[in-house]
Amino acid sequence: MAVLCLCGPSGCGKTTVGRAVARGAGCDFLDADDLHPPANRRKMAEGTPLADADRAPWLRAVRREAAARAGAGRRVVLACSALKASYRRVLSGAAGADEEAEAEAAAGHSAAPAAAQSPSGGGGGATPVDIAFVLLNPPRPALEARVRAREAAGRHFMPAALLGSQLAALETGGAADWLLVIDDDRPPEAAAAAVLEAWLGPIRRGS
Ligand SMILES: Nc1ncnc2c1ncn2[C@@H]1O[C@H](COP(=O)(O)OP(=O)(O)O)[C@@H](O)[C@H]1O
Ligand SMILES: O=C(O)[C@H](O)[C@@H](O)[C@H](O)[C@H](O)COP(=O)(O)O
16 A cells, blocks of 8 residues: 555544654655644634544545645555544545535535645545545543643644544544554554554565
8 A cells, every 4th residue: 555544532542552653654744733724623622522524635635735746656655534434435536526525615615625735636526545544543531641741842733622522523544444543542553553464574585
């Protein structure tokens, strides 16, 4: 898979583990948080969870960026919450154009201008992406401690109070949905090693 997406709720370690995996793989790291439009960031900072309609154009932009890099022959580690199965379908390009256009319309955007603004192109239809998903889903007390510490240190725009809504939105699906699920509280280096092995171990061993 060209793109490995680390998914999960706020504080699960997408950025920390993702950076370490990208270092180990010697590849790009893309943080979907960097592609949130200012309105989404404002909304979260004010303590309001994003709705599907807020996330739709953002997910499309994330997919276009990942697809552009993969299309240029680069491997990418992507950190993106992608809490619902439908969001993961958008990222993989499996969501139909109709489903996307509907979500765009609900968000008050049209698919065409959103695509035209993108340096990576892409239209109302989806560019398929060669992508695998990993779920980081540590126990809630660990998540709470991490997001509270991050908030207290003023290091992030996402308030700890939104964790409940993140967990409510999370669709963990079944084993077939994931290359790997890590649902314990192991240290980031151990998580990164397991992810790297699941992603590139077989390729590196030629198996
Ligand atoms: N596996 C882990 N064990 C302990 N702390 C972690 C772990 N992963 C991340 N952290 C810490 O938790 C906080 C949130 O991690 P971060 O990577 O920003 O999560 P996310 O990107 O999923 O919101 C950071 O302060 C980070 O240092
Ligand atoms: O879909 C969403 O609600 C957001 O993408 C959210 O899941 C994400 O967590 C925030 O952007 C905060 O960033 P962190 O995930 O880094 O806490």
